[in-house]
Amino acid sequence: MSRKIYPDAASALAGITFDGMTVMSGGFGLSGIPENLIVALRDSGAKNLTVIGNNVGCDHHGMWLVLANNQIKKVLASYVGENKILESRYMSGEIEIEFNPQGTLAERIRAGGAGIPAFYTRTGYGTRVAEGKETRQFPNPDGTLDWYVMETGLVADISLVKAWKADTEGNLVYRKTARNFNPMIATAGRITIAEVEEIVQPGELDPNQIHTPGIFVQRLIKGPSYVKHIERLTTRPRPAAQENN
């Protein structure tokens, strides 16, 4: 068995969690979240966590479980709606939230994982997001100047990601829009743990189609099951069936 594969989520997290650590977690809303690893993070009991991800789960799902267990001190996210506990703890000052524009958050994580300490973006210039940050002008192709804000790269003690399939070397393939923040978060963890729906042998994934190379994945589990809760089930009526007579 590959040295990266662990029997379950609890053993994959054993010995590497600690109070005050920074955890990144993939997913957009509840799509593509590492749902088994999040439960194990809750059960680890690690406290005073700084959690980085696009969202912090929503009521009763995802990272909400860790939040409801009083383990989170600070959040970096772009959107935290549909989460009553987070709302009340933020308004009471128990939890700090640093709001990041979604693209800035994605790029901060990408940069952190790629060894880039900071970068400039036009996003947020002239808004609260730029307060206290370095700003400077850069030229456009037509010679005019635009203002940019310096944003810093982000890294984590532990990154938790969800992919569709992995091989035993930790090469990952994501499925549809469940990819979202997972590829960048996989690169930005000092230890990255991936959970997948299926682990296959090397050679069974097309090397041309690997989304996250195994170098970024230190630990790997096959999730025993997936709930994949849908936040906003939206459908359209089927066209009326044709009568067959």
Next chain:
Amino acid sequence: MAWNRDQMAARAAKELRDGYYVNLGIGIPTLVANMIPEGMTVTLQSENGMLGMGPFPFEGEEDADLINAGKQTITELPQTSYFSSADSFGMIRGGHIQLSILGGMQVDEKGDLANWMVPGKMIKGMGGAMDLVAGVPRVVVVMDHREKGGDSKFLKECTLPLTGKGVVDLLITDLAVFEIDRRGGGVKLTELADGVTLDELRACTEASFTVAL
């Protein structure tokens, strides 16, 4: 008289051009997806990481791994591609998406937009709105002209925290359409909604504008 939600979306749909890659925000902008003119090819981007968004799935065919930026279940098309959120915002910030249509709480005559927070109330977050208005070359805002209490939402200067400074090119309200010069060249009124008079519009608009009907 004023435009209803569908009429506002239909007016926004007139901003589409053949071959455009477009990002639609939540609310009235989403309705624009159903109003793409026959024969025109428009590719819809979802900023969580998808180009070529299809319609909502038939009941029973929904897939938790396939959602739009509003977290609704959707479908793919033959030409669909998926990518990371970093690549997605590279498209947005890099100016590769031609048109962004989104909602607003306040717009001012310098093209500033506020649509993400009200001080003292719970902040949900800006999501991708700040990146979209900073990176997309043409930004269209669709919003009601007035607050529920009747106050103008098109102002001399936004009072709410900004989403972007000097970012709005076109404002479509239930009463009128305004072209805004985001470099500070002022505002032109270009259309009035059906049954709305210029005097009625002036009476409920704080921003100053020239008339180019």
